[in-house]
Amino acid sequence: MKAHEIAALVAGTLSGDPNVDITCVADVRSATPSDAAFAEKTETVQTGAGCLLVPLDFEGDFAGCLIKVKAPKLAFAILAAELHPRKMRGPEIHPSAIVAGSASVGDGVFVGAFTCVGENSRIGDGTQLRAGAKVGDDVRIGQNCVLHPNSFVEDGCTLGNNVVLHTGAVVGADGFGYVADESGNYHKFPQIGSVIIEDDVEIGANTCVDRGALGETRIGAGTKIDNLVQIAHNVQIGRRVVIAAQTGISGSTVIEDDCVIGGQVGMGDHALVRSGAVIGSQAGVLPGKIVRRGVWWGTPVQPLDEYKRQNAHVKGLERLKAEVQILKQKIYSTSSDPLEDPEQRPLDRP
Amino acid sequence: MKAHEIAALVAGTLSGDPNVDITCVADVRSATPSDAAFAEKTETVQTGAGCLLVPLDFEGDFAGCLIKVKAPKLAFAILAAELHPRKMRGPEIHPSAIVAGSASVGDGVFVGAFTCVGENSRIGDGTQLRAGAKVGDDVRIGQNCVLHPNSFVEDGCTLGNNVVLHTGAVVGADGFGYVADESGNYHKFPQIGSVIIEDDVEIGANTCVDRGALGETRIGAGTKIDNLVQIAHNVQIGRRVVIAAQTGISGSTVIEDDCVIGGQVGMGDHALVRSGAVIGSQAGVLPGKIVRRGVWWGTPVQPLDEYKRQNAHVKGLERLKAEVQILKQKIYSTSSDPLEDPEQRPLDRP
């Protein structure tokens, strides 16, 4: 890709040789003359990159081709998608694949080794099922999806277009619901709903998205979910939500659009996270809690400001205790009542 | 199923047309005339259900067939098991399955595509091994189990009857035990024990149950474990225990019968959770800790009442601090000792 093509792609202003050939993106520190890199600061950066994407107010020196853009990191991501497109596989249906006679497979589809596609399932054009991926019965998978190795979509679930399931991801396993009888034995509450994953969703490795108990579990378009996350039955996640690794979301909780959820967060059931909320890592959201727009932290979750203030108070406890001791001595040393002499430590026997 | 058959199944009292045909269970809000639903409150509920399971003291109106029962949700679960039985597969040994010559496979067994059954292993009648499930050598699997796709049972482990391993569950991987030598290099402590899973246990997707180091890891009958849970070597879990997602239980910890463990709980090694204990989500149980019957919360875990009280005290810290400041001012403003004038903030130099 020529530098001037890059500038056009990212709507940037080029200075330097517009015909530099760029073949890869790279980290600014390790980049070589055939690489594009990006910097977010305005001063000179040390880099061997042939092309550097920088902010509009960049004032540093750079010997190679410089492209000024509003958002260098975003421009870099957009360029990377061009230079390093998703690996194409197929079209091919591997001889070892087991595709049900009633299933339909679109054009340009890759169905890899040791894959299964169940009865009445449909695989959209350009979708890749990598080795060991398995699709149950009555599943709908859209176009240009990638099911990485050993991922699984259970019966009756639906994936939109451009959905990525990373290795070992499980979509549509039973939710976790039981009813105890008088003897304390557990009877399975029906887990007969489904999962709907909308377009452009990415689901991390070994992440689990359970099917609805009676209704559906839904993940909105453009939402990105990291590895080892647990999404319980009937959870509703909006669009453009980001959820980091190892977070767990209990049944029927609703996360509205444009939320950012850190790693190892735990959410109780039937919580409601309002659009635009940001929840810090390891936070705990109690069942039924409503989390408004803003930044939240801690267990139980509270606004970040309150969390910080409370944390400061806890850190200050040693001093507070010391102050109270001094007050105690002061008061009792001036006391006229011998029964309250501090030597007798009357406060120590509450 | 006719309504009167449902009433008989759940030992309920029917009013309305006993011959209504019910084919599915459904959520009370989305139910249609061919659905049964349930309600737990005593007033009228809005539903299109043809049959409604309600508590004995229900006083609402309902146009369809009403069945009064002691425990409507339980009755609903029991009905659902009838109307939506486990999907039957096979009997079949898929041509791609690799079953060792020395293995024995019972009647009515389904051995799906890309499955393996190792040497000397036995699969009980009616058990299903779905696509990609793998069973090692010398494994005993009882009757009517389901091993969902890509689940795995390692050499020498035992599953009772009616055990369900959800997709990606791993039973019998090595426990995590090492001994450091003088150079700090780790030598593997032997992980040569086994896992015994008793009847009616359900193990969630991508959950790991490690084999015993020398002895066994055991999960008692009727216990239900959610997704992404970690059960370490030599853990002993009793009967009818419920463990929610992403909880981790360290080596040799014992959980007695009828406990309920929330999600993302962490338990240190050699802890003992007494029968009937309930541990809230995200709690932390220290190694060796004994958790008695009752409700426990927080890290380190404490009785819920204490946790709440302590939490309230922490929330009240700002106020307590303010009170101490006022006391300080009050005392020093009345002080006759100029060296202790508050302007000089004597308390600030402890």
Next chain:
Amino acid sequence: MKAHEIAALVAGTLSGDPNVDITCVADVRSATPSDAAFAEKTETVQTGAGCLLVPLDFEGDFAGCLIKVKAPKLAFAILAAELHPRKMRGPEIHPSAIVAGSASVGDGVFVGAFTCVGENSRIGDGTQLRAGAKVGDDVRIGQNCVLHPNSFVEDGCTLGNNVVLHTGAVVGADGFGYVADESGNYHKFPQIGSVIIEDDVEIGANTCVDRGALGETRIGAGTKIDNLVQIAHNVQIGRRVVIAAQTGISGSTVIEDDCVIGGQVGMGDHALVRSGAVIGSQAGVLPGKIVRRGVWWGTPVQPLDEYKRQNAHVKGLERLKAEVQILKQKIYSTSSDPLEDPEQRPLDRP
């Protein structure tokens, strides 16, 4: 193995019959005459073991063959490795395996059922790929590794010698990095780096090690990682590090040599854990935090001593509050100012 051979192996001093035959290691309580067991205390232990490994200062009685060593548990582990060596499989390339023509497979390799080895990948001598394990393109795997069932190594990743990937482990899935545009839509930041796992590393079941975004994710020699752990892109882990189950380490964090990390720990991105640090279970390390040598605990993480002291202060809050109330009463009961009469509770209106 004869007892005198064991004594030689572990450099111990034998007393008793040097020709006792030992075939297994076992727990001290369940051991039988053909078993070796170990004890770490100096008094008599109840055991049926034929051979007992004990500390140098052991003073108890023992009827069987006694071997005194500096570190009995270590000696036991070393003995166990002899008596219970890793299960050998193959050499064999299973007929169902799909090995690319351009891949190279060493001597004595086991390539099990339903495995894949991609283009240009190399598998070292003596390595085992168990059923369902999958290796992408351009992967380098050293000698004597074991890839347990359904484990996966993505394109371009490297494993040293004696590396073990437990069942369902995922090496080299995309890291979790996105850049939001002005509309809040997320664009994937390139995840085109790799993973390098050095010699003697063990990776637990269903653990995920993401590939570097641009550079590499690296796990140093001799490091042991438990189940369900998340290692994000560009994380650098040193040698001889131990990480317990369900811990998550965010992008670009560095853990130096010889650290011990408990279970369910969460580390923010770009943190630095200095060599020799020990971090307790469920701790939280903030992004960018530097954790020095020593023992750390809590969220946010702090030195264990401080954590304990702070915890004690929090536990003492109820009493502190009571003390302040008593002081309040004392002061106001002696006050000459009626406006500050405690009945009017002036402190209650801050």
